[in-house]
Amino acid sequence: MPFPHDPVGLDALDQYDTVIDARSPAEFAEDAIPGAINCPVLDDEERRIVGTLYKQVGAFEARRVGAAMVAANLARHLRGPLADKPTNWRPLVYCWRGGLRSGSMVTWLRMVGWPAVQLRGGYKTWRSQVIERIDTLAPRLPLRVLCGPTGSAKTAILQAAARAGAQVLDLEGLAAHKGSVLGAMPGVEQPSQKAFETRLAQALAGFDLARPVFVEAESRKIGRIALPNALVERLRQSPCITVEAPLAARLEYLLRDYAYLGADGEALAQTLGRLHGLLANETLARWQAWARAGELAPLFEALMREHYDPAYARSQRGNFLQLQTAQALPAERLTAEAVAALGPALRALGGDGGEPGA
Numbered sequence: 001m002p003f004p005h006d007p008v009g010l011d012a013l014d015q016y017d018t019v020i021d022a023r024s025p026a027e028f029a030e031d032a033i034p035g036a037i038n039c040p041v042l043d044d045e046e047r048r049i050v051g052t053l054y055k056q057v058g059a060f061e062a063r064r065v066g067a068a069m070v071a072a073n074l075a076r077h078l079r080g081p082l083a084d085k086p087t088n089w090r091p092l093v094y095c096w097r098g099g100l101r102s103g104s105m106v107t108w109l110r111m112v113g114w115p116a117v118q119l120r121g122g123y124k125t126w127r128s129q130v131i132e133r134i135d136t137l138a139p140r141l142p143l144r145v146l147c148g149p150t151g152s153a154k155t156a157i158l159q160a161a162a163r164a165g166a167q168v169l170d171l172e173g174l175a176a177h178k179g180s181v182l183g184a185m186p187g188v189e190q191p192s193q194k195a196f197e198t199r200l201a202q203a204l205a206g207f208d209l210a211r212p213v214f215v216e217a218e219s220r221k222i223g224r225i226a227l228p229n230a231l232v233e234r235l236r237q238s239p240c241i242t243v244e245a246p247l248a249a250r251l252e253y254l255l256r257d258y259a260y261l262g263a264d265g266e267a268l269a270q271t272l273g274r275l276h277g278l279l280a281n282e283t284l285a286r287w288q289a290w291a292r293a294g295e296l297a298p299l300f301e302a303l304m305r306e307h308y309d310p311a312y313a314r315s316q317r318g319n320f321l322q323l324q325t326a327q328a329l330p331a332e333r334l335t336a337e338a339v340a341a342l343g344p345a346l347r348a349l350g351g352d353g354g355e356p357g358a
C-alpha cells in the first residue's frame with residue numbers, strides 16, 4: 001500500500017518504522033511521543049535566535065537564518081542517526097504543531113527517497129489526546145485504594161500483587177518519587193508534569209476496566225508532580241483496603257527501604273529542614289542531629305509517631321470517603337517474604353478473579 005504524502009493522524013503511529021521528534025532537545029526532554037527519537041532541526045539556542053529575529057527583525061530574516069541552521073542540522077542527522085536506514089524505511093515526523101520544522105525534515109527525507117510523512121497537528125495533537133484520555137478513563141477506573149500509615153510497605157505490596165497478576169496503577173513509579181518529604185529517589189529525577197501525564201495516559205489505556213485496578217492512596221501531589229483532578233476525585237470516591245501492620249514491623253521495613261538515606265547525614269538533615277514550621281524547633285533540631293549521626297532508627301520512629309501517623313489520620317479520614325468501610329489487610333510482619341504473600345492476598349481481597357490461568 002503506498003504511503004500518503006499528506007499529514008496523517010495519531011491513529012497511524014504504528015504504521016511507521018520510526019517516529020522522529022524534530023523539536024529542540026529541551027522540548028523533547030520535557031515530553032515526547034513514547035518511542036520517538038529526537039532529531040532536532042533547530043537546537044535550543046538556534047530556536048531562541050530564530051524566535052528573536054522573527055520578533056525584532058521580521059519573518060524573512062528569521063527564515064533566511066533559520067533555513068541555514070536547519071540545512072546544517074538535517075545534514076548532520078543524515079550522516080549520523082539516519083545514515084544506516086534502508087531504502088524502504090518509513091519515518092513519521094512531528095514538531096510542535098505540524099509546521100515548518102517537521103515540514104522541512106519531511107521534504108529532505110523525501111528528496112532522499114524515503115516516504116516520510118508529517119504528523120498532523122504535531123505534538124500539540126498528542127498532548128490533547130493525553131489530556132482527553134486521562135479525563136475520559138480516570139472516572140471509569142474500578143479502583144481499589146490501598147491505604148495504611150507510613151512504612152506499611154504499600155508500594156511493595158502493590159508490586160507483589162502485580163507479579164501475582166493484578167492490575168496495578170503505580171503512581172509513585174510513574175512519578176519517580178515515594179511521596180513523602182523523604183521520598184526523592186537517589187539518582188533519579190522526577191519527570192516533567194507533561195511527561196508524567198503521558199506515562200499515566202499510557203498506563204490507563206492498558207487496563208481492562210472490567211477488572212479491579214489497585215492503587216496506593218496518594219495526596220494531590222507526589223513530590224512536585226500534581227495528580228490530574230479527574231484521578232484525584234476517583235481515588236477519593238473508591239473502595240479502600242487498609243494495611244494493618246504494627247509500628248515495629250513498619251519501622252523495620254522503613255529501615256530497609258530507606259537505608260540509603262544514611263549515606264549522607266547532612267543531606268538528610270537539610271531535607272528534614274523542610275518541616276520547619278510544622279514542628280517545634282527543638283524537635284526538628286533533635287531529628288536533624290540524629291540524621292547527621294546516621295541514627296535512622298530513633299529518627300524514623302519519631303517521624304512516624306510524631307509526624308506521619310498523626311498527619312495520616314487527619315488526611316485519610318477527610319479525603320477517602322469509603323475509608324470507614326475499608327477492608328483490612330492484616331500484616332504482622334513486613335519482611336520480603338511476608339510482603340510477597342500479601343500481594344495475592346490483596347488481589348483476592350479486592351475481588352480480582354483475574355483471567356483464566358492467571
